[in-house]
Structures are given as structure tokens and as C-alpha cells.
Amino acid sequence: MFALGRHIIAELYNCDLEKINDVSFVEKGMLEAAEIAGATVINSTFHHFSPFGVSGVIVIQESHFSIHCWPEFGFASVDIYTCGDTVDPWKAYEYLKSKFCASHGSTMELNRGQKNLLTTRNVHSTESEKKPSRKPKEIKSTRNIWFTERNENIALSLKHSGERLYYYKSPYQKIEIYQTEAFGKIMVLDGNIVCAEEDEYVYHEMIAHVPAFAHTNPSKVLVIGGGDGGTVRELVRHEHIEKIDLVEIDEHVIKAAQQFLPELANSLNDKRVHIHINDGVEFVDGCPAESYDIVIIDSDDPKGPGEGLFTEKFYREIYRILKSDGIMITQSESPRFNQQIFKDVFQCYRNIFGENNVHCYLMYLPSFPSGMWSFSFSTKNHGGPFTNPNKDRINKFCSYNNLKYYSYDVHNASFVLPKFVQEMLK
Numbered sequence: 285m286f287a288l289g290r291h292i293i294a295e296l297y298n299c300d301l302e303k304i305n306d307v308s309f310v311e312k313g314m315l316e317a318a319e320i321a322g323a324t325v326i327n328s329t330f331h332h333f334s335p336f337g338v339s340g341v342i343v344i345q346e347s348h349f350s351i352h353c354w355p356e357f358g359f360a361s362v363d364i365y366t367c368g369d370t371v372d373p374w375k376a377y378e379y380l381k382s383k384f385c386a387s388h389g390s391t392m393e394l395n396r397g398q399k400n401l402l403t404t405r406n407v408h409s410t411e412s413e414k415k416p417s418r419k420p421k422e423i424k425s426t427r428n429i430w431f432t433e434r435n436e437n438i439a440l441s442l443k444h445s446g447e448r449l450y451y452y453k454s455p456y457q458k459i460e461i462y463q464t465e466a467f468g469k470i471m472v473l474d475g476n477i478v479c480a481e482e483d484e485y486v487y488h489e490m491i492a493h494v495p496a497f498a499h500t501n502p503s504k505v506l507v508i509g510g511g512d513g514g515t516v517r518e519l520v521r522h523e524h525i526e527k528i529d530l531v532e533i534d535e536h537v538i539k540a541a542q543q544f545l546p547e548l549a550n551s552l553n554d555k556r557v558h559i560h561i562n563d564g565v566e567f568v569d570g571c572p573a574e575s576y577d578i579v580i581i582d583s584d585d586p587k588g589p590g591e592g593l594f595t596e597k598f599y600r601e602i603y604r605i606l607k608s609d610g611i612m613i614t615q616s617e618s619p620r621f622n623q624q625i626f627k628d629v630f631q632c633y634r635n636i637f638g639e640n641n642v643h644c645y646l647m648y649l650p651s652f653p654s655g656m657w658s659f660s661f662s663t664k665n666h667g668g669p670f671t672n673p674n675k676d677r678i679n680k681f682c683s684y685n686n687l688k689y690y691s692y693d694v695h696n697a698s699f700v701l702p703k704f705v706q707e708m709l710k
């Protein structure tokens with residue numbers, strides 16, 4: 285070879301969108317291409333981004349392969365860089381083109397490190413002084429697969445097992461389940477992590493027990509969203525709650541949770557729980573006035589099916605169906621991750637429930653980008669989050685149920701907001 289390396293730069297067009305947006309499929313395709321080309325894989329690192337996109341690199345003994353996929357354009361750009369003459373990079377290119385069902389590709393081959401332009405230098409290396417070992421060293425290749433959720437400026441990446449445990453494109457959203465190293469199983473809806481085994485108790489204990497103990501005697505509760513079952517799991521711990529209506533728009537979220545997150549979803553079988561597969565907006569429109577003690581909006585972000593759950597009209601309907609001492613709790617986004625939505629929703633609640641009847645409380649959830657997340661607590665004519673909670677009763681309840689986050693002190697402390705959050709809510 286008159287050059288140290290051969291570098292093929294390849295553009296693949298009109299690829300299968302699902303395939304080039306599936307990190308496990310892309311990784312597998314790249315590893316197979318390396319093998320077919322005769323390369324020895326040392327390490328691979330692949331990332332998939334929300335809402336779409338995959339990037340990955342494979343380090344081979346003979347240099348590297350890399351890929352960046354833009355599913356939104358059906359496009360993948362690939363670098364196949366090999367050195368030595370034991371690897372045929374074109375075999376890898378042809379394989380990837382068919383693997384990703386590209387309608388066509390364009391390529392350019394560069395000779396890298398043309399020997400006639402190089403001068404040999406005297407490199408002193410301990411390796412070369414050692415007697416060459418007979419048996420070629422066994423190369424144990426390692427792989428890293430990362431899931432990344434991000435907005436324009438902030439990203440959260442979680443390393444996972446590489447295989448997608450569950451994937452379903454429902455009429456409403458893409459539902460995925462992964463086994464991550466740090467947070468156990470995670471449920472991902474349209475690229476956003478909605479719950480993680482490792483810390484979901486933080487979210488679910490705070491969304492359920494704060495209103496359940498703040499209300500004097502809650503018996504009828506409405507949960508909108510919450511198809512993973514975590515909020516209901518915490519609510520059914522309260523014996524005096526007689527009826528829980530769970531309104532989830534996407535039955536496939538419930539099915540995925542029952543199959544992969546039974547810890548959360550099993551409580552959906554409690555006889556007090558009535559599951560309605562329906563759009564929360566429609567369900568609430570059909571509810572009589574003053575029918576609930578507590579309404580919990582356990583939705584994900586204001587996009588896709590959840591958009592309708594972040595409107596003034598919808599919150600006014602919640603106000604109508606709450607009893608006179610009713611409490612509304614919403615997942616109100618993060619003062620650190622999506623500030624504008626956070627500010628807007630609280631202004632909206634204050635317009636409906638009144639300046640002094642709206643409170644914000646915070647929790648710390650590492651599996652959500654920025655780790656700081658909030659809930660809103662709005663009441664009609666109720667005394668607010670602090671009037672009713674009884675220390676002994678709460679702490680007895682917490683130890684009996686072996687709660688890991690919520691307690692009487694956390695109940696009170698969570699409403700103590702840092703100055704910058706108070707400023708945002710002004």
C-alpha cells in the first residue's frame with residue numbers, strides 16, 4: 285500500500301427511517317459490516333438522541349468506522365477508515381447500503397498518510413523491545429450504548445444494555461423500554477424519559493402523598509395520564525380513598541408498564557381503581573361539577589397527546605369538577621430545564637385559582653434532565669398544603685409503607701423555594 289490508510293467517505297440516501305433511528309440496529313449493522321470487511325473490533329460506542337438521531341464509532345485494530353444518522357432526512361453519513369491490506373472497506377460500504385435500505389449512495393476514497401509524503405521517525409517503544417509473543421493477543425471488544433435525552437442546551441445520557449427491551453409506535457407516541465446501568469429500566473415516550481426504576485419513587489410519592497395528606501378527607505381522586513401506574517400505587521396506600529379514576533389516553537403505555545414495570549403497574553388492579561382509556565380533556569369535559577376531592581395531572585411534556593393538558597381551558601374545567609375544598613396537582617415541568625413553560629403554567633393557575641391558592645413544590649429526580657422538577661398545588665377554598673398534615677400520622681404512614689422520599693419534613697421543605705425559583709414565579 286502506498287498510503288497508511290484508506291478512508292471511504294460515504295453518504296447514504298433514502299434510508300429506512302426506523303432502521304437508522306434504532307441505535308441497536310445501527311450498532312449491529314456497523315459491527316457486522318466491520319466483520320464482513322475482515323476488521324477486528326476493539327470497542328464500540330453508540331449514542332441515540334431524542335427525539336431522533338444516532339451516532340456511533342467502532343474502533344478497530346485497523347483504525348475506525350463511524351456513522352451519523354439523520355432519520356428526519358433518511359440520511360446517514362459513514363466513514364470507513366482502514367489501514368493495512370487485510371480489510372476490504374468497500375465490502376463494508378456495500379453491506380451498510382443494503383442494511384439501511386439506502387436507495388443510493390455517493391462515495392469518495394481518500395488515501396490517508398501517503399508514504400511518499402512521510403518521513404520515518406525513530407520511535408522508541410517498550411512494546412517493540414519485548415519478544416514478540418507467539419499467540420496473537422485475544423481482543424475482547426467492549427461496547428457502550430448510550431441513550432441521550434436533550435433540549436437545545438441540556439442533555440442527560442444513560443448507558444444501557446444496548447438492546448431495546450420494548451418498542452411500540454402507538455397512534456399517540458413512540459414507547460420504548462431500556463435496561464440502563466445506573467437507573468434500571470426506563471420508560472421513554474417520544475424520546476423523553478418518563479420514569480426510571482431507580483428513582484421513580486421520588487416522583488410518585490411526592491405527586492400522591494402531598495395532596496392526600498393536605499386534604500382533610502380525600503375519597504374520590506382523578507388521575508389524568510399516569511399510565512405507568514406509579515401514582516396510583518401510592519394513592520391506593522391511603523385506605524380512606526374510596527375511588528380512583530385513571531384516565532390514560534394510550535393503553536399501550538399501561539401494557540408496557542404491566543410487562544416491564546410491574547412494581548409500578550400492579551396497583552392498577554386494585555378494585556378501587558377504574559381505568560378509562562380516553563383523552564383527559566374529553567373525559568373532564570364529560571364530568572359533572574364538583575365531583576372530585578383531588579385531581580392529579582400526571583402527564584409528560586406539553587407536546588403530542590399531552591398538549592391539551594397544558595391549556596387554560598383544560599385547567600378551568602379541572603376547577604369546575606373539583607369539590608369546593610378540592611386540590612389540583614400537576615406535573616409542572618422544571619425551573620431548570622424548561623423555564624418558560626414552568627412560568628407560564630403557574631401564571632395560568634393563578635389566573636384560575638387565585639394568587640394565594642397556588643403553590644409550587646420541588647423534588648430532586650436525577651433521571652429527569654437537570655434533576656430539579658416541580659409540582660403545582662392549587663386549591664379552590666382549601667387552607668393550602670400546610671393546614672391539615674399531621675406529623676405523627678404522616679410519619680407512621682411513611683414507616684408502615686416504607687416510603688423512601690416523602691415524609692412530614694419533606695412535605696413542608698419541598699414548598700420552600702430557592703430565591704431564583706421565587707423570582708421566576710413572581
Ligand code: SAM
Nearest residue numbers: 478509510511533534537563564583584589590
Ligand atoms: N412522570 C412522567 C413525566 O413527568 O414525564 C409522566 C408519566 S405518565 C407515563 C404520562 C402519561 O400521560 C403517558 O402515559 C401519556 O400517554 C399520558 N397522556 C398524555 N396525554 C394525555 C391525554 N391527553 N390524556 C390522557 N393521558 C395522556
